[in-house]
Amino acid sequence: MGIIRVDRLCKSYGTVQAVDGMDFHVDRGEVFGFLGPNGAGKTTTLQALTGQLEPDSGTIRVLDTDPTVEPLETRRRVGIVPERGSPPSFLTPREYLEFVGDVRDLEADTVADRIDHWADRLGFRGKLETLHTDLSRGQQQKVMIAQAFIHEPDVVLIDEPLANLDPLVQEQVKRxxxxxxxxxxxxxxxxxxxxxxxxICTRVGIVADGKLVTERTLTATGDEDASAESDSSSATDTPLLEVFLEHVGDAATRDMPVSALESDDPHAQP
Ligand SMILES: Nc1ncnc2c1ncn2[C@@H]1O[C@H](COP(=O)(O)OP(=O)(O)OP(=O)(O)O)[C@@H](O)[C@H]1O
Known part of the structure; x- marks a missing residue:
């Protein structure tokens, strides 16, 4: 069953056409990558998917809800890790995660168990009682990841999932x-x-100028999986970087992190 379906989505800000006829779907079992250069329309689409922004036209279904009509219901059912989001500075991770669990209608015992689980899994147990204002950016990112999964939603939407995380935690989060x-x-x-x-991704949609311009199916390790190719996916052995350049153009890479183009470090972040 499809978890996300977006058809002919459009959104402009004044004269800027941020999203211009976006079409894609995400099914169960997928880690779907929404890959595009700066300004491609990714955040605008993500905000529309989570009911934070009303599109000009097009249709969106997320777990059988319409975020343009029932944004609270959509947000209740999904987990969200916003790119520039951070937990409230005046709360500790435990207080914040208890608050999120309460908002998500979880029993207190369940929340306590899950806080322990996530603090251990992401390695911030020793910081559970420390105010967020005294945590590093990476430690705050771990708390943001934990809050998105605490109610075990069917889909989690993450903007730049590995930003600020150290290599060890990046590996854990990827897995x-x-x-x-x-x-x-x-x-x-x-x-x-x-x-x-x-x-990370099992399938990648490349976004440029507010549109999804091509798709490519990958295995979890990043290798092409020809047997899983859909009609719209790239069907060659071409590396993803080349597919990206082919469809987005060299000009777009001016804003790409240099590490993505030149470095051998697969964990590099801008
Ligand atoms: N609030 C806004 N007001 C005006 N223009 C905006 C606004 N938000 C985004 N835009 C413009 O819409 C376009 C798409 O922006 P968006 O943030 O969706 O891109 P993005 O793919 O998420 O980029 P990045 O990777 O840099 O975060 C850009 O040209 C941007 O300048």
Whole structure:
């Protein structure tokens, strides 16, 4: 069953056409990568998917809800990790996660168990009682990841999933996202980092000028899986970087992180 379906989505800001006829879908079991250069329309689409922004036209279904009509219901059912989001500075991770669990209608015992689980899994147990204002950016990102999964939603939408995380935690998060999606859920990853898309995603949609211009199916390790190709996916052995350049153009790479183009470090972030 489809978890996300977007048809002919359009959104402009004044004279800027940020999203211009976007079409894509995400199914259960997928880590879907939404890959595009700066200004391609990724964040605008993500905000429309989570009911934070009303599109000009087009249709969106997220877990059988319409975020333009029932944004609160959509947000109740999904998990969201916004790119520039951070937990409230005046709360500790435990207080914040208890608050999120309460808003998501979880029993207090369940929340307590899940806080322990996530704090151990992401390595912030020792910081559970520390105010967020005294945590590093990476430690705050771990808390933001935990809050998105605390109610075990069927889909989690993440903007730049590995930003600010150290390499060890990046590996843990990558493995976790893959396993989470494989367990009949889905993960939607918005990124401008080709390495991240290639390493995490089972399918990548390349976005340029507000449109999804091509798709490519990958295995979890980033290798092409010809047997899983859909009609609209690229069907060659061409590396994702080349597919990206072919469809987005060299000009777009001016804003790409240099690491994505030149470095051997697969974990590099801008
Ligand atoms: N609030 C806004 N007001 C005016 N223009 C906006 C606004 N938000 C985005 N835009 C413009 O819409 C276009 C798409 O922006 P968007 O943030 O969706 O791109 P993006 O793919 O998420 O980029 P990035 O990777 O840099 O975050 C850009 O040209 C941007 O300048």
């Amino acid at each position: 976790f996202l893959t396993a989470y999606a494989a367990d009949d859920n889905a993960v939607f990853v918005s990124t401008h980092n080709i390495d991240v898309a290639e390493e």
